């Protein structure tokens with residue numbers, strides 16, 4: 017079809033231009049979509065092995081990366097949106113280089129991460145074969161308005177999936193949504209032996225006090241069983257994947273790996289190989305900004321992205337066990353969430369003993385004030401991010417450092433770090 | 449119900465009881481931060497504070513010296529309706545007696561005369577504040593700066609209800625930046641004697657300690673029968689946070 021070919025060519029051209037200017041974006045997808053509004057559906061029409069949408073509030077990027085690695089380790093060709101560009105057009109932009117003029121993608125599988133709102137746009141155009149529903153927490157409330165609404169969107173994503181859904185057994189919103197589905201559901205969750213660590217992972221919604229009944233794990237369901245702070249097993253009723261040691265720390269990353277493994281098994285069926293899975297998971301590098309470590313003057317500096325109360329809480333409990341010099345950088349641009357009141361729904365008590373070296377960003381003083389209300393001392397407040405980073409490094413030369421930061425603050429800090437300490441290029445993954 | 453007494457570092461000048469209405473159902477966007485900030489400031493002024501979390505069905509503490517309430521989702525509001533009706537007369541009597549109250553967003557609307565839903569239903573309120581709210585599809589979201597009797601106040605609003613003040617009702621403040629009650633008449637919130645209603649989640653109190661102090665002063669006097677004896681508190685962080693936000697918002701206009 018000529019219109020499709022024209023759209024593919026226009027999109028590829030736009031992508032080449034965007035690349036030359038040094039940024040990958042959703043723009044090429046937009047160009048192609050303008051010329052052929054049905055291009056996405058057409059592009060995916062001949063993908064036979066599965067079209068998977070990964071959604072939920074926290075952990076999408078990490079989980080998507082792990083799932084893709086697991087599928088590729090089994091020899092499948094997979095198209096994905098690895099830059100965390102969370103929109104339909106971003107997905108299309110990412111596919112363009114591999115798209116022949118027929119407009120039909122030749123790939124075994126497609127795995128995309130989409131936030132709840134964009135997942136709705138996606139299912140208008142394409143019926144996913146599978147959905148992976150991670151969790152529901154408050155995130156940038158000014159955009160989605162209500163947590164109930166977010167849960168409803170995920171339920172609709174599940175209902176639009178034609179072959180199966182993988183759902184978080186420990187998240188009350190997800191569990192309620194998935195229980196109502198007619199397609200097969202596979203569940204992932206924490207093993208009973210560590211059920212008491214659930215609060216680290218979920219933002220408990222006190223409005224629904226009915227505690228989740230423990231769900232019996234059925235065939236194809238997986239449970240996370242940690243061995244220690246780094247190593248764990250993913251346990252199915254008939255096979256165990258592990259021990260696995262991830263490059264990323266913490267329980268949240270482990271549960272993401274469990275979700276990805278459950279989904280991979282559902283997609284791969286008999287081809288699923290536990291050893292291959294364990295090796296593939298161990299090789300996954302942390303995505304951009306999720307516990308990424310930069311070596312600065314011989315000492316590790318960790319960048320931790322925070323964007324909502326649940327995520328910040330998880331990050332603090334993950335890292336709280338090893339207190340290091342800490343900086344917190346809070347901006348309030350659109351991509352950060354313009355409303356910073358969510359900081360009052362996070363407990364910072366775990367930082368009390370060591371204190372915070374520095375707060376920074378546009379809302380540096382609001383952050384220091386928030387810490388003050390939790391009796392956490394802040395040594396310095398330096399709103400300018402570059403100045404703050406230099407002061408932080410200079411004041412704590414001989415020890416490991418950690419920076420909790422919102423999205424645009426992280427982008428800015430990363431640019432500075434890239435310029436001074438030779439990081440992987442902005443917005444791109446370091447070679448694996 | 450749960451209650452916890454926090455004491456000041458030195459000798460206590462008296463005990464203030466603070467009731468947070470429906471902390472589970474009606475606290476989003478950091479509304480708990482207001483209770484936290486108020487309790488902490490009471491202690492720093494040298495008073496003890498009993499923080500009471502009032503859940504639906506609990507016996508109501510009509511002896512409280514301060515009442516706080518926040519915003520909620522529709523599902524949250526539905527869960528508190530019956531209890532609010534039951535404790536309504538006590539709240540009204542307390543408001544009349546001058547008990548300081550701060551109610552945000554959803555609870556501000558419920559403290560008004562009525563709420564008109566998009567579908568035309570009229571839900572009666574407690575009529576503690578003379579305001580009427582209409583649900584509409586337009587959401588009013590963004591940072592806010594107000595001129596109030598207590599000075600310039602900053603915060604963040606996020607509401608779809610559009611509120612109009614009755615003829616005799618004073619606003620909480622005049623909008624310098626943001627939407628306010630309805631995006632049209634330049635008013636924000638409502639204030640009758642010691643009851644303040646507002647859309648500013650913010651949360652309002654941490655960055656605007658003068659509002660905390662105004663509420664505490666009245667409560668302390670009522671609790672102890674003596675004039676408020678404030679401690680000299682320096683607020684460098686709150687002052688910086690607020691003044692930077694004021695400059696930013698007024699410059700952007």
Ligand SMILES: [Zn+2]
Pocket residue numbers: 519553554605606607647649
């Ligand atoms: Zn609100």
